[in-house]
Amino acid sequence: MRKRLALLTAAAVLLPTAAVAAGGGFHADLDPVPHDHVADGGSDVQGHADLALRGTRLTIDLRATGLTPNEPHAMHIHGELAALNECPDPSADADGDGLISLQEAAPDYGPIDVSLTTSGDTSAASGLALERFPVADAHGVVEYHRTVTIPKDLSKKLGELHVVLHGTALPDGDDTSLTSLFEATLPVACGTIDRSGGAHLR
Ligand SMILES: [Cu+2]
Incomplete structure (x- = not known):
């Protein structure tokens, strides 16, 4: 009995290491894509994403501020080796x-790999499915939580890879809503996905 308990304790100590090998914790600090501030109406989107990978199951916790209020914002994971x-x-x-x-921006961060939609498909095919992307609240805040298979x-x-947020209402007449595909797809924040330290694992 005592021996089994010791083994269990050893397994508990070893588990965090195994989790890192099989996936692990990642994070991305989202910073504004550098636009001219007159041209983009002073867009200043910032945020943070925590990503937990277990095999091919990826749990994303993302919060971003400074987005165009009450409008959908396409969010993707982008990248390729080329x-x-x-x-x-x-x-x-x-x-x-x-x-x-x-x-x-595409030559820098590559094509869409994962679409961070709120429901349904999450492949590149849903890259412009604006009706399934999160809508910023009245203060321009998006909070996103979903587990997807990649x-x-x-x-x-x-x-x-990178997390990229899109969409800003440009100061062009209707500067409170996304009135064109150009506005809806304009990259506004980007963050490099980095492996987190052990403390971030959960
Ligand atoms: Cu994108």
């Missing part, structure tokens, strides 16, 4: 309009 897999810097503004568009090859690369 892309640079970094958040875009001001040099990504190829056409010089002061905004880094979806197309201009492709196995992606689960192995999670620590090389």
Whole structure:
């Protein structure tokens, strides 16, 4: 009996290490994608995502502020090995309009891998399913919690990918709602997914 108890204790001590090997905890600090502040109406989206991976089950806890209130915001995990897999810097503004568009940012952070929708499909096919993305509250805050299944090859690369939030109402007449696909897809915040320390595991 005493021997079994000792084994159980040893297993409990070893478990956190095993969890790291099989997946583990990740996080991403979401910072504004650098736009010209006149061009984007002073968008300043910041946030944080905790990601817990167990096999191919990924639990995402995300909170972001500064989003266009009462509007849906597309959120994705982006990246591929062929892309640079970094958040875009001001040099990504190829056409010089002061905004880094979806197309201009793609070479930096790569294509959509996971769509952080609130229900249903989470593949790249749902990348623009705005009716299933979280809607910012009246204060521009999005809180998101969901566990999704991701492709196995992606689960192995999670620590090389990015979380990107999209959508801002530009100061162009109707500056309180997303009136075009350009506005709905404009990347507003990006964060590198990094492996968390053991303290973040749960
Ligand atoms: Cu995206």
